[in-house]
Amino acid sequence: MQIIKAQNVSKNYGSLTALQGLSLTVEEGSAFALLGPNGAGKTTFVRALLGLTKCGGDLKLQELDVSDKNARQGLAYLPEKFNFFSYYTVESVLSFYGKMQGLNGSALREAIEKALDALNITELRGKRMDNLSKGQVQRTGLANLLMGENKILILDEPFSGLDPIGIKELKDLINNLKNQGKTIFINSHILSEMEQICDQVAILNKGHCLVQGSLSEVKGSKSLEDAFYDLVKGDDK
Amino acid sequence: MRKFQLLLLNTIQKEFRSKTLLLVSIFTVVIIFLTNSLLSYLSGEILSQIGAEGAAQGSTQALVFIINKFTSLLAIVFGVNCIKSDIENNVAPLMLSFPVSRMEYILSRVLGSWIIVTIYYFVSVIIAQILLSSSVGSLIGGPHLLGAMFFTALSNLVVILVASFMGLHMPKIMAFIMTSLFSVLVTASNGYFKSKDWSTMTEEMNVFKGVGLGIHAIFPRIGNIDDIGRSILLKVEDMAFNIPMELGHYLVTLILFFSFFYLIFSRREI
Numbered sequence: 001m002q003i004i005k006a007q008n009v010s011k012n013y014g015s016l017t018a019l020q021g022l023s024l025t026v027e028e029g030s031a032f033a034l035l036g037p038n039g040a041g042k043t044t045f046v047r048a049l050l051g052l053t054k055c056g057g058d059l060k061l062q063e064l065d066v067s068d069k070n071a072r073q074g075l076a077y078l079p080e081k082f083n084f085f086s087y088y089t090v091e092s093v094l095s096f097y098g099k100m101q102g103l104n105g106s107a108l109r110e111a112i113e114k115a116l117d118a119l120n121i122t123e124l125r126g127k128r129m130d131n132l133s134k135g136q137v138q139r140t141g142l143a144n145l146l147m148g149e150n151k152i153l154i155l156d157e158p159f160s161g162l163d164p165i166g167i168k169e170l171k172d173l174i175n176n177l178k179n180q181g182k183t184i185f186i187n188s189h190i191l192s193e194m195e196q197i198c199d200q201v202a203i204l205n206k207g208h209c210l211v212q213g214s215l216s217e218v219k220g221s222k223s224l225e226d227a228f229y230d231l232v233k234g235d236d237k
Numbered sequence: 238m239r240k241f242q243l244l245l246l247n248t249i250q251k252e253f254r255s256k257t258l259l260l261v262s263i264f265t266v267v268i269i270f271l272t273n274s275l276l277s278y279l280s281g282e283i284l285s286q287i288g289a290e291g292a293a294q295g296s297t298q299a300l301v302f303i304i305n306k307f308t309s310l311l312a313i314v315f316g317v318n319c320i321k322s323d324i325e326n327n328v329a330p331l332m333l334s335f336p337v338s339r340m341e342y343i344l345s346r347v348l349g350s351w352i353i354v355t356i357y358y359f360v361s362v363i364i365a366q367i368l369l370s371s372s373v374g375s376l377i378g379g380p381h382l383l384g385a386m387f388f389t390a391l392s393n394l395v396v397i398l399v400a401s402f403m404g405l406h407m408p409k410i411m412a413f414i415m416t417s418l419f420s421v422l423v424t425a426s427n428g429y430f431k432s433k434d435w436s437t438m439t440e441e442m443n444v445f446k447g448v449g450l451g452i453h454a455i456f457p458r459i460g461n462i463d464d465i466g467r468s469i470l471l472k473v474e475d476m477a478f479n480i481p482m483e484l485g486h487y488l489v490t491l492i493l494f495f496s497f498f499y500l501i502f503s504r505r506e507i
Contacts, residue, residue: 047330047506047507050330050333050334051333052330052333052334052506052507053506053507054504054506069336069337069338069341070336071336072334072335072336073336075334075336076334077330077331077334079327079330079331081327082331083326083327083328083331084328084331085247085251085326085328087254096243096247099239099243100240100243100335102239154334
């Protein structure tokens with residue numbers, strides 16, 4: 001099943017073109033990296049996918065138009081800079097997310113414990129959001145991805161704000177989620193990390209898709225970094 | 238439905254922690270106690286002149302007037318912030334990434350704010366009534382007071398809805414001023430046109446009268462709704478309003494305004 005299907009998606013902000021005729025597909029169960037230089041349209045595409053911005057063309061999530069709220073059923077989203085109400089504790093944030101994903105009672109408590117444990121933030125459970133460091137806030141955001149039976153995870157620059165330990169743990173977490181059959185859609189420009197965790201790749205530049213395919217197809221015999229550089233520079237000329 | 242309830246609860250929790258609510262609540266209690274103390278001090282003299290019933294009615298009217306003003310202030314502040322703060326804190330994209338529609342999102346934020354404002358209003362009026370009853374030595378309040386409170390709550394819902402719309406399109410201070418201006422304009426046009434029939438409304442038409450008539454026709458008539466509440470509170474028998482017609486107009490224009498709000502919000506970039 002194609003869990004994300006974009007056909008000829010376009011978005012303009014006044015005279016600025018953010019997306020132009022973008023087409024790509026994401027298969028269910030894959031770990032998909034949306035790569036591109038700054039300003040390529042990656043975040044605009046994620047926002048369009050979540051229905052936060054309107055765009056032209058045909059954009060479907062779980063075979064439903066993105067304007068349909070049911071398209072976001074079983075979806076968890078982590079923005080680049082996760083933020084939540086300052087007076088919420090880490091545990092209450094997780095509880096809110098869990099309840100929104102349909103958990104309650106012992107299932108909710110169990111999911112909270114697992115998420116806290118997976119992100120090594122058990123000792124932060126009673127801390128308010130405004131008393132956390134940037135990295136701790138980001139870990140809390142990541143812990144939310146584990147609440148409920150999500151089928152698709154959308155992560156916007158997830159490595160932002162994490163220290164090397166956090167990056168390693170996140171990579172392990174993503175690999176673990178991938179092994180559980182979840183679809184993972186990551187928007188990033190950190191190629192070295194993406195090369196290690198994703199099996200499908202699309203490279204965006206100036207709002208359109210330069211290439212899409214499996215990691216080996218896209219990079220060929222080169223490193224992902226070299227393949228990316230050649231493609232983007234070639235497109236810029 | 239469960240997600241809507243969770244969002245509604247989240248709004249109530251958010252607003253319940255508001256410093257404005259705490260400040261206004263403290264100030265309200267202080268005003269109520271001061272008024273009550275003054276009444277107790279003067280009770281002997283007043284009661285002998287106008288009787289317990291008259292003193293109770295006058296004090297109730299004064300206190301309810303003050304509480305109404307504080308409630309309006311609170312309704313504007315909460316209305317301006319209820320969606321704007323989510324957008325400023327970058328929480329709105331998270332909320333809308335759940336399978337909830339924008340309609341449910343707006344409704345949960347507006348209704349949550351309205352519930353908190355209504356709780357503040359009801360609690361303030363009840364405290365005032367209890368203290369006044371003990372001062373004048375007889376129980377005051379009853380169904381007419383509840384009726385008056387119901388109409389004030391309806392009026393506050395409009396103020397919150399308009400303030401949240403304004404808050405999305407302009408800075409907070411400006412939204413506060415514009416919502417206050419909206420309330421004044423609607424109340425003034427309602428006051429002018431309330432006792433006129435259609436033929437007298439349209440005679441000697443000019444630009445100002447036309448604008449006033451337009452406001453009177455297309456917006457919920459919060460001036461009339463407040464007047465109905467006041468008339469019920471004062472037990473006015475021959476009210477100048479057709480209550481079912483006013484409620485019908487209120488409902489239709491409220492739904493129309495909400496639909497307009499939703500239409501604009503559904504096209505908005507979050």
